[in-house]
Amino acid sequence: MNDFSVLIGGKAGFGIDKASLSIASIINQLGYRLYVYRDYPSLIRGGHTFSIIRASKEKIAAHKKGIDFLLALNQDTIIWHKDKLTDNAITIYDSDSIKQETLPPNRKAVALPLGKIVKEENAPEIMRNTCIIGALCKVLGASWDILDGMVRRNFSKETDLNLKIARRGYDEAKELANIEPLNQGKLPLLTGNEATALGLIKAGLKTYIAYPMTPSSPILHFMANFCEEFGLKVIHPESEIGVILMALGFSYCGEKVAVGTSGGGFCLMTEGLSFSAMAELPIVIIIGQRPGPSTGLPTYSSQTELGFALNAGQGEFPRFLVSPGDAEEAYYWTQVALNISWKYQIPSIILTDKALGEGTYCFDINLVKELKEEMPALWDRKGIYKRYMHTETGVSPLTSVPDKDAVIKVNSYEHDEYGITTEDPKETNKMQEKRLRKETYMNEELKKYDTLKVYGRKDSSTAILCWGSNKGVCVEAAKNLGLKVIQPLVLSPFPLEQFKEALKGIKKLIAVENNATGQLVRLINSYGLNVDEKILKYDGRLFSLEELEARLKEAAGEGIRYVRA
Amino acid sequence: MKELGTYAPNTWCPGCGNFAILNAIKSVLNTLNAEGLPLENVVLVSGIGCHAKIVDYINVNSFYSIHGRVFPPAEGMKLANPNLKVIGHAGDGDAYGEGLEHLIFAAKRNADITAIIHNNRVYGLTTGQYTPTSPLGFKGRSTPFGTKELPINPLELMLSSGATFIARGTSHGIELLKKIFKEAILHKGFAIVDVLQVCVTYYNVYEYYERRVYELKDHDASDYNQALNKIRQWDYNSDAPIALGVFYKKDAPTLEDRFYKDFAAKDNIDRYAKIKKVLEESI
Numbered sequence A: 001m002n003d004f005s006v007l008i009g010g011k012a013g014f015g016i017d018k019a020s021l022s023i024a025s026i027i028n029q030l031g032y033r034l035y036v037y038r039d040y041p042s043l044i045r046g047g048h049t050f051s052i053i054r055a056s057k058e059k060i061a062a063h064k065k066g067i068d069f070l071l072a073l074n075q076d077t078i079i080w081h082k083d084k085l086t087d088n089a090i091t092i093y094d095s096d097s098i099k100q101e102t103l104p105p106n107r108k109a110v111a112l113p114l115g116k117i118v119k120e121e122n123a124p125e126i127m128r129n130t131c132i133i134g135a136l137c138k139v140l141g142a143s144w145d146i147l148d149g150m151v152r153r154n155f156s157k158e159t160d161l162n163l164k165i166a167r168r169g170y171d172e173a174k175e176l177a178n179i180e181p182l183n184q185g186k187l188p189l190l191t192g193n194e195a196t197a198l199g200l201i202k203a204g205l206k207t208y209i210a211y212p213m214t215p216s217s218p219i220l221h222f223m224a225n226f227c228e229e230f231g232l233k234v235i236h237p238e239s240e241i242g243v244i245l246m247a248l249g250f251s252y253c254g255e256k257v258a259v260g261t262s263g264g265g266f267c268l269m270t271e272g273l274s275f276s277a278m279a280e281l282p283i284v285i286i287i288g289q290r291p292g293p294s295t296g297l298p299t300y301s302s303q304t305e306l307g308f309a310l311n312a313g314q315g316e317f318p319r320f321l322v323s324p325g326d327a328e329e330a331y332y333w334t335q336v337a338l339n340i341s342w343k344y345q346i347p348s349i350i351l352t353d354k355a356l357g358e359g360t361y362c363f364d365i366n367l368v369k370e371l372k373e374e375m376p377a378l379w380d381r382k383g384i385y386k387r388y389m390h391t392e393t394g395v396s397p398l399t400s401v402p403d404k405d406a407v408i409k410v411n412s413y414e415h416d417e418y419g420i421t422t423e424d425p426k427e428t429n430k431m432q433e434k435r436l437r438k439e440t441y442m443n444e445e446l447k448k449y450d451t452l453k454v455y456g457r458k459d460s461s462t463a464i465l466c467w468g469s470n471k472g473v474c475v476e477a478a479k480n481l482g483l484k485v486i487q488p489l490v491l492s493p494f495p496l497e498q499f500k501e502a503l504k505g506i507k508k509l510i511a512v513e514n515n516a517t518g519q520l521v522r523l524i525n526s527y528g529l530n531v532d533e534k535i536l537k538y539d540g541r542l543f544s545l546e547e548l549e550a551r552l553k554e555a556a557g558e559g560i561r562y563v564r565a
Numbered sequence B: 001m002k003e004l005g006t007y008a009p010n011t012w013c014p015g016c017g018n019f020a021i022l023n024a025i026k027s028v029l030n031t032l033n034a035e036g037l038p039l040e041n042v043v044l045v046s047g048i049g050c051h052a053k054i055v056d057y058i059n060v061n062s063f064y065s066i067h068g069r070v071f072p073p074a075e076g077m078k079l080a081n082p083n084l085k086v087i088g089h090a091g092d093g094d095a096y097g098e099g100l101e102h103l104i105f106a107a108k109r110n111a112d113i114t115a116i117i118h119n120n121r122v123y124g125l126t127t128g129q130y131t132p133t134s135p136l137g138f139k140g141r142s143t144p145f146g147t148k149e150l151p152i153n154p155l156e157l158m159l160s161s162g163a164t165f166i167a168r169g170t171s172h173g174i175e176l177l178k179k180i181f182k183e184a185i186l187h188k189g190f191a192i193v194d195v196l197q198v199c200v201t202y203y204n205v206y207e208y209y210e211r212r213v214y215e216l217k218d219h220d221a222s223d224y225n226q227a228l229n230k231i232r233q234w235d236y237n238s239d240a241p242i243a244l245g246v247f248y249k250k251d252a253p254t255l256e257d258r259f260y261k262d263f264a265a266k267d268n269i270d271r272y273a274k275i276k277k278v279l280e281e282s283i
Helices: A016-029 A075-084 A114-120 A125-140 A144-154 A159-172 A192-202 A217-225 A240-252 A263-279 A306-311 A327-344 A354-358 A425-446 A468-481 A496-502 A519-525 A545-559 B018-034 B050-057 B071-080 B092-098 B100-109 B154-161 B174-186 B206-212 B224-233 B255-261 B271-281
Strands: A003-012 A033-039 A046-056 A067-072 A085-094 A108-112 A189-191 A207-210 A233-235 A257-262 A283-289 A320-322 A347-353 A360-362 A409-411 A452-456 A462-465 A484-488 A490-492 A508-513 A533-536 B042-046 B061-064 B085-091 B114-119 B165-170 B191-196 B213-215 B242-249
Touching: A003 A016, A003 A075, A016 A033, A016 A046, A016 A125, A016 A144, A016 A189, A016 A360, A046 A075, A067 A075, A067 A125, A075 A085, A085 A125, A108 A125, A108 A159, A114 A125, A114 A159, A125 A144, A125 A159, A144 A159, A189 A192, A192 A217, A192 A283, A192 A327, A192 A347, A192 A354, A192 B271, A207 A217, A207 A240, A207 B071, A217 A233, A217 A354, A233 B071, A240 A257, A240 A263, A240 A283, A240 B071, A240 B100, A257 A263, A263 A283, A263 A306, A263 A347, A263 A409, A283 A327, A283 A354, A306 A347, A306 A490, A306 A519, A320 A327, A327 A347, A327 A425, A347 A354, A347 A468, A354 A468, A452 A468, A452 A496, A462 A468, A462 A519, A468 A484, A468 A508, A468 A545, A484 A496, A508 A519, A508 A545, A533 A545, B018 B050, B018 B085, B018 B114, B018 B174, B042 B050, B042 B071, B050 B061, B050 B085, B050 B114, B061 B071, B071 B085, B071 B100, B071 B255, B085 B092, B092 B100, B092 B114, B092 B154, B100 B154, B114 B174, B154 B165, B154 B191, B154 B224, B154 B242, B165 B174, B174 B191, B174 B242, B206 B213, B224 B242
Parallel strands: A003 A067, A067 A085, A085 A108, A207 A233, A207 A257, A257 A283, A283 A347, A320 A347, A409 B061, A462 A484, A462 A508, A508 A533, B042 B061, B042 B085, B085 B114, B114 B191, B165 B191, B213 B242
Antiparallel strands: A003 A046, A033 A046, A033 A360, A189 A360, A320 A490, A452 A484, B165 B242
């Protein structure tokens, strides 16, 4: 079995999240590549929470619907997921709270009296997790050493008790599946949010400011946890308005700064975004998308802010907008975003979503091209300092307070080269053109980067058009169906030339997006281009590989080359 | 004595109370400069409104922000570099209306910045609407039949929010303004000066103030209750004597003190090596 999925489910408060990472950690030791999908409601206690840990020989970034190992900590888990079980699936369940007659028929099951075991060991309820993971380990055929190592790494508190409980689960179960350890190097397990944070840190971030909002809060938590390690300033102010304006204060002082939020918080940031463009104060904004409108489905995923991010803020100004598709791309493109923001003194927006941010990936740093921190063009210290000096590229050399030779005036009003307010029509034109000119030079520079990627069968006449976190599932489905995939990473300025090049020989273009209207489709429409089919999903959940393949077959029709068994 | 002026033409109405604030702050900056404050360490932040033009008229570093957003960037600057002297100029619409949340938080944090509120109790630049400190029944262009709400007493709010320096001046008392500004700027912590600045065009209450203002004497500014009593004497609505001067002053740790106690800049660390270590630990 080279590709299998484990689902663990229970109530919020059962520790499902930590348990899923423990399971991923065990399977990682067996040499498999992993992807973890988390599904949890917006509450602290109760409800139904589950995680799918998919393992494969190949690197993956998508989950499958079919479940091979079901770990049920409560009755709901059986009710919710028993229809997803594959033919040879094995259920490991808490026999103290789950009725045996509700189990799916004709499949192997391991009964564990979890309640009884934790009681006998005087352990807290939450350690039922450790017990069921112990049983899974045995079922998978993983050695005790692997389980022992995982517990010691992941449970710094009550290590001995956890080991005891894990042993009980391990001993109660039998080896039922033959999961062969793979002979390949292990990779770190990283969420998209962590990769985003590390990319910013790598590129020289000094300060991170955010107001908590799902799904971006984990970036704030990560930065706060590592602030000492990396010498970061991490601040949580009164609101998203406070966040972005405070960040612009840092930017004015020459400190590389980023902020993170979701669509709702970004609504509050838009006046600050427009200000950053006018005042030419560099800033990086991370938007983790989730379904709207309004509060929507806070803990689920969507791709609904592309149009918003492209157009947010009053007035006309250039912005850099990138949407990474997996952890490696998040790590790489956040570095580019920070560099570009300072080089051109413009806002950079990184569009992620809950799927990418809170999804766990096997992260391979060797797949990421090396980037250096880039410094902004600095003032040559000749003559009187002009903060908004007209230049060929539109970029005015920087200096930051305090500078004894310079008076540095930034302004949200239209202004002259010194930063003093003006309403003069000629000066207004010149300044507007100066700001817009930066985009031309940025566009030229971006040709050095893979702003658009192509995957799958390069000679296929049917292509999938996708962006952001759908990359993983699209690339895998395309591989199975013999299709091509076109993934624009940079969405502003849009890589039009590269896109037209990728379209050569394509007779059928199918857009795949997690929204109800096709926002990338609208973007390409603005360049006079269109798609033939749209596959849209807007229930907050991600495409499983099976679902996407079925919908692609329907949409592509003749375009399907072959179907892999 | 440095001129500190710029080439920007002054567009305030003749007789505008903002001139007094401009002259007072220029004079104080000069004095502080002569006493050793490097002017390059000074940043003036402003909101949007008539008051905000002040940053165009003074030749020092400035951050001409957007409406209501004077204090978050000021706090950001101080956290980026605690050696800066950051002075925030805000109108009453900026500080007490659109940006009230930020004002309360700046006070709560005791950020080491100075807030000078050009409180003319009317929106001037948008041609005459009521503000959070206009009296009940104020007839403005958005309330032709008079407002239906009472004003807030911003200084009482500041006292309860944690501001550690609270004062009031008027635009018709420049010597007192200079004295208060200097003390406010030198105060370590969040200092707010509410300046009753007369708008000659939309709300000329010069005579009203002249009959009621008096300078605080024999007042113990370190006494919270005395400060509260004097602050409550006039509620920005009813007729009452209007005290000028420093109501409250307290030494307390600032936001920057607390922040930098736990923070050490690490400019020379090999971030890539540390990232690799984080990754290593995630296997």
